[in-house]
Amino acid sequence: xxxxxxxxxxxxxxxxxREELLGGLRAAGIGxxxxxGASIASTKTSIALAESHPFIYAAAGxxxxxxxxxxxxxxxxxxxxxxxxKVVAVGEIGLDYHWDEPDREVQxxxxxxxxxxxxxxxxxxxxxxxxxxxxTMDIIKEEKAAETGGVIHCFSYGIExxxxxxxxxxxxxxxxxxxxxxxxxxxxxxxxxxxxxxxLETDCPYMAPTPHRGERNxxxxxxxxxxxxxxxxxxxxxxxxxxxxxxxxxxxxxxxxG
Ligand code: NI
Numbered sequence: 001x002x003x004x005x006x007x008x009x010x011x012x013x014x015x016x017x018r019e020e021l022l023g024g025l026r027a028a029g030i031g032x033x034x035x036x037g038a039s040i041a042s043t044k045t046s047i048a049l050a051e052s053h054p055f056i057y058a059a060a061g062x063x064x065x066x067x068x069x070x071x072x073x074x075x076x077x078x079x080x081x082x083x084x085x086k087v088v089a090v091g092e093i094g095l096d097y098h099w100d101e102p103d104r105e106v107q108x109x110x111x112x113x114x115x116x117x118x119x120x121x122x123x124x125x126x127x128x129x130x131x132x133x134x135x136t137m138d139i140i141k142e143e144k145a146a147e148t149g150g151v152i153h154c155f156s157y158g159i160e161x162x163x164x165x166x167x168x169x170x171x172x173x174x175x176x177x178x179x180x181x182x183x184x185x186x187x188x189x190x191x192x193x194x195x196x197x198x199x200l201e202t203d204c205p206y207m208a209p210t211p212h213r214g215e216r217n218x219x220x221x222x223x224x225x226x227x228x229x230x231x232x233x234x235x236x237x238x239x240x241x242x243x244x245x246x247x248x249x250x251x252x253x254x255x256x257x258g
Pocket of ligand 1: 006008036092203
């Protein structure tokens with residue numbers, strides 16, 4: 001079944017129909033979801049969602065745009081959360097130079113600290129990197145993030161950068177952008193990379209695929225991304241689903257669950 005490796009179902013966009021939507025995922029072929037924290041508050045709500053739904057897991061972490069809220073005490077709290085049985089990753093963490101706030105030095109500092117946390121608790125990282133290719137790569141290398149592994153979520157760089165992450169053992173997160181007409185660079189990356197390193201993700205409520213571009217996204221739209229991957233790779237859709245599910249289980253270390 002489809003594994004949505006990156007969702008934000010705690011977002012207000014799902015306030016009206018969250019339980020109804022989640023309750024219908026399995027019948028639509030969505031087997032597992034990882035709900036990703038982006039702040040202290042959304043780490044809490046992600047864990048609550050995971051602890052009340054068997055098929056949902058959580059990631060604990062603070063997004064670069066929110067990183068100014070971090071301090072030593074909150075890092076300690078994040079570490080405690082990483083010990084919860086349903087927490088499977090540290091994320092999303094990284095650098096965002098598109099919004100470019102807070103100050104880049106603040107973003108870099110907490111990116112390093114959260115990689116350190118992931119290495120300590122031995123969980124993979126979910127990396128958010130926007131318009132920050134070089135600094136993200138430098139920090140990933142300097143902090144030896146490859147030792148704990150993870151995914152470069154919503155991958156938006158070219159083949160050269162992809163190759164470097166793949167060589168270090170990272171997975172690349174691919175979502176709705178792949179279906180956009182102007183996604184030539186991402187299509188090249190997907191054609192180039194092995195299917196065994198590709199993770200399906202929504203980043204919902206954002207990044208809805210064509211023909212729903214601009215609407216609220218959900219895991220229900222992942223079949224459009226599956227179809228796009230299938231066409232680019234020349235692999236049947238059911239194989240795309242099976243291989244990417246196995247990839248996600250491997251990366252999140254859920255291989256023992258059937
Ligand atoms: Ni996200």
